Amino acid sequence: MASSEPMAHTRRSTWCSLRRLGPVHRCALLLRAGMRCTWCGVGLVQATAQLDHVVPRCDGGGDGDDNLVAACEECNQRRPAGWATPTEQLSAPVDLRAGRALALQWYPWAAKRLGLDKPARELSQSPGAVKMRRLRARWREQPAGVPF
Numbered sequence: 001m002a003s004s005e006p007m008a009h010t011r012r013s014t015w016c017s018l019r020r021l022g023p024v025h026r027c028a029l030l031l032r033a034g035m036r037c038t039w040c041g042v043g044l045v046q047a048t049a050q051l052d053h054v055v056p057r058c059d060g061g062g063d064g065d066d067n068l069v070a071a072c073e074e075c076n077q078r079r080p081a082g083w084a085t086p087t088e089q090l091s092a093p094v095d096l097r098a099g100r101a102l103a104l105q106w107y108p109w110a111a112k113r114l115g116l117d118k119p120a121r122e123l124s125q126s127p128g129a130v131k132m133r134r135l136r137a138r139w140r141e142q143p144a145g146v147p148f
Contacts, residue, residue: 020063023107026051028099031071038086039079043074046106052076054085065094 021029029051035044037051052071055061069086071079104111 003085021051021068023103023110024096024099025094026099027102027106028067028094028096029065030070031098031102032092032094033089036070037072037075038069039071039075039083044070044072049074050076052079054090066090 030044030049035049036042037044038137050071050073051062051068052075054060054069057063061067065103067090069089
């Protein structure tokens, strides 16, 4: 069954991207694209918004900001290999504050569990954030070549 067209990758559930990235990061990536499909330009709503890997995970693509774009369900499921890479969108910064606001609207069930119901300043004072700042400071103090 040889075909001249490459096979389109099948889409997994939106829940995969929620588990892997979290609602805030997912919403921030959708907002980076202006809530429009990167490939066809159609407007996205919560029910149709998906994230598409420019380089599929099975081909070595990762879940980083430089490999994820917003897509409608149809483009995400049927996008043939060889479409032009949206380099301008991939190089744009991801605004996590805006993603946090959208995540509060779209995923109210996750607000308390993820700490989205707290002001951002409170989150920076959480024990996990304080511990991470201490580890980063300690890492910066280490001379080059010395194991952490």
